[in-house]
Amino acid sequence: MPLERCQFCTARPREETAVLRWRADSDERERLTLWLCTRHLERMQRSGTRGWAHQGWLHKIGWW
Numbered sequence: 001m002p003l004e005r006c007q008f009c010t011a012r013p014r015e016e017t018a019v020l021r022w023r024a025d026s027d028e029r030e031r032l033t034l035w036l037c038t039r040h041l042e043r044m045q046r047s048g049t050r051g052w053a054h055q056g057w058l059h060k061i062g063w064w
């Protein structure tokens with residue numbers, strides 16, 4: 001069952017999205033599937049391969 005809210009805010013999620021999460025200062029990589037609202041989905045899309053920074057992590061859409 002889908003979550004009622006976005007991973008990063010209280011908005012309703014739009015879609016489940018494959019997200020690669022990493023730290024700028026390490027080789028650690030995590031492949032996650034997150035529910036995102038339109039706003040956060042667009043933020044990640046805009047950040048592209050540089051990644052969207054949030055709470056010490058960088059995030060981009062796609063696992064590759």
Ligand SMILES: [Zn+2]
Pocket residue numbers: 006007008009010011036037038039040
């Ligand atoms: Zn959101």
